[in-house]
Amino acid sequence: MSEMQASGSAAAVELRGVGRVYGSGHTQVVALQPTDLSVRHGELVAVMGPSGSGKSTLLAIVGGLDRPSTGRVMVEGNDLGGLDSTGLALLRRRTVGYVFQELNLLAGLTASENVSLPLELEGVGGGPARDAAQAALSRVGLSELGDRFPDDLSGGEQQRVAIARAIVGSRRVLLTDEPTGALDSVNGELVMRLLRAHCDAGGAGLLVTHDAAHAAWADRVVFLRDGRIVDESRPASIPDMPEPIGSAA
């Protein structure tokens, strides 16, 4: 059993009464009603809901990109309310990995450099950073494509590089915002396998998706509507768990 799994079922992410309001007066928009949510290590939680329901806001708050108007957010034992912007940046470098639907990679960096970017920002030397990046790329099955630039990669390859970057180093919380939105079904499934494998290895995952088939890969599905959790359930059916790509290597 890995070290990550050893931490067992302690909550990797915990939200208590977290709400977010943008603007004020007649321009005020309630993006997220006070919400409670926890994600344990080894757990992949899918967040579903229509557009504007607050899914991305929820993800941004957990990732420390946005601050809640109310409530408390704990990520790996860190109270985000007590962190300044530098502390939040450090959290994203060391603890949280982010994957967006598109525009994930810096076009001026190679795949390997994109993956090692969080480590470089952390001050890790070039050699160890490259080694870690290569290892992460291997885990997503792209060890041969490290020198390529994003424009030279397919959409699926780009998203797998983004996942490699999100899991490089010792980061355990993976936040993904529609990671399969721009991919075909084959590549979409590949990405979902990677997410699943990350959580099975002891990481925690929060997946924002519109796609029920992708949500089926999660342990739990949370439904948001108008910024409020309206339902929470286990997926109707979980596909067979194939071996994650690259796990054999």
Added chain:
Amino acid sequence: MTSGTTAVLRIARRSLLRDRWRALLIVALIALPVMGITTAALVLETGLPNPAERATQRMGRADLRVTPIGSYGRAELQALLPAGATIEPIWQSGDRVVLAGVRLGIGVWSMDPDGLAIGVVTLVGGRGPAIADEVAVSTRLADRAGVGIGDSLDLEGAGEVHVVGLVEDPRNTGRPLALSAPSLAETPGVIPEWLVALPAGTSAAAVAEDVASTVDPAYRDVGQPMFDVVTRDQAGAASETFVTFIVLLGSLALVEAALVASAAFAVGIRRRQRELGLLGAAGATPRQLAGSVLAEGLLAGLAAVVAGIVLGMLLAWGISLRLDDLTSQRTRPLELDPGVLVAAGLVGLLAAVIAAAVPAWGAARLPTLVALSGRRPPSTPARRLLVFGIGLIVFATGCTLVAPLVGRTGDALALLLLVVGAVTGVLGFGACSPWLLERLEGIARRLPLAPRVALRDTARARTRNGPIVTAVLASVAAAIALAAVLASQQAHSMTFWRPQVSSDSMEIRGLVPETAGGRVARELGATGYGPDRSADGPDGAWNYEVVMPLLHPDPADDRTDLGIYFVIGDEHLLLAYHGEAALEVFRGGATVVLEQVSAEGDWTVTGSAGQVVRQSYDESTGRSTSTDMGEVPVVRIPGRGDTESGTIAVMPTTTAATLGLDIDQSQSQYLVRLDHDVTAADMERAGAIAIAADPDANVTGPLPPPDPMLAFRMAMLAAALVTALVVTGIAVALGEIEARPDQRTMLALGAPRGLRRRITASRGMVIAVLAGLLAVPAGLLPVWGVLVPLGWPMVVPVPEVIGALVVLPVAAILGGLLLGRPIPEWSARRDELR
């Protein structure tokens, strides 16, 4: 208008409106040079006199202005003119007015302000002077002297005079001027010029030719004419150099603007890529796609032209309100010349369309599928651009090498070739920049994150950044080229420079009171100084004075009677003039000719004996006569490279006394020998002492003269660097626009917010380093081409090269760090992050 054209125009208009800041940048880039050209042209048209005004300012309402070459006067001129011609004297000279112990140099004119000279001088108050002790003064002189009509003034040459009127020189209203009675122009000792009014129906050109071709009987063998004649047409003609300079500067500014605007259009195309793909998918032809981009350029150009012309007119109007004060001339009210406005507008439109042309071509070639994918389209192969660039450089080199062969630098064809060579050279080096960026990309892997991202981004967008680099290098290369020409000219002239006096001596010239020379000597620790009448004066002083005889060391050589600077003194003077080699023969009574080493190398004195001829002037007849004073031994030695005084002859005092030469005491100069080598501080102090006594005094010494163009070069360098930094800043801003999505990713990865600032600074550094590196050869190449055929050494202008290689990149980095912004907060700048 076809529906397709309508659609294209609509798309272009909305594209501009949607991306307002970029559109504003493009409009500003085109509008500013248009504004500059409009303003400059209108102000020049208003401020510069037209041919008729120029003629009037020079010759009033006369048909001819005649200048005697010898000492011929009214009678001789009248004899050459047709019957019925009237003539009036006009005398423009100088004098000094004594004001509170300071002598102020002023213009002293004699002419009739109500006669033919009307317009040469304008009576603005009181009346014109009628008798010898009356003057009308300019406002400047009246203010300076604190006098008005009815007061008196002490003129150095004429004594006390009464102010009876106020006058103005229309060519220089700030000139201190005293107008005396016209009759003074025809008093003995004065050789005036003449204004001639011809009878109606007489051809001024024909009369001018007749008068100008009449040879002076005294110089028949050399064909020297008696008079020089200027007609109204000739007086009205003006040099167009300044106007040409303005047009050239404006055109260069437009080229710069077009290059930068081209990059702005390219960014717009990149941002509109999906839209272009959708248009292509909907059936738009490549021509229509290109048309939408060209239409964008046209619309932006139209807006820029309107804005530029309106702003230019407003600025010109504002300047015209103060133009009289700024130019010290009486100028006309502002005239809005439609030709100027149309020309400025057309040039602006052309620049906008040219700026949009390359991006339009790119849009037409963009495959629809690539456009729809959002991926960056493949760049033009850098190697192809490199070959093109090298071709341009070779062509440019050929132009600059051929230019001196087809004519002198001032010739139109030679000038055109030089300009074409310089411009194509800059474009050639600029065309090489994408290939260099591609090569530099190879080292990016080893760079820290910020410069790596900046270099990679710049290299990926090399097609857009090529024009930017060209624009930056063009401004810096222009400064380098100009500086190289000036520095090389200076070095060339300094090759022939030798100190005028020995290292411990200074020469003070001007109408300086004797006390000034003594004061300089006392304050600076002199071992001796002159003038002094005594050969054995106090403090080891020696005497020398200047006379103006003519020396004929070789009677067969006509050139030597053209006026050698002739001084008489003792051996101290000879030593101060570098005559050590001839000291012994000088002591023996020989006159020593210290030959000037001239740039042309054709000015030498031959022979071992000379005939001293004294010229004297008879005021009663207005004629000068030459008197043979006798022969003297002459020794020639090379020396005195100073080009100001030319070849000089030093005659021993004893020899002058033997010949019976009178000393001309009005030609005062002071030689001060110090007990140490002269320093720049000594020169400055001596200059201050001398100028306090005589504003026109000057001090020359053994130190090389400062480069007179250095301040101008520094101003040009500063202007070039500012231009380059502004263009670099625009390039960086465009790069930031394109890289905006990256900021979201960086924020999500925990990048420090200041990383964006470092990347901004690095983007500026990449552009500045590349442009600076290319600017050095681009600037030096055309200069090399000009100097090689002349055989002149080329001087690399070090300050400008340092400016290009060091100052520009450092300033770009500092500018990026100071002006760059951090990555915006996720919540605070959601719109910007998208």
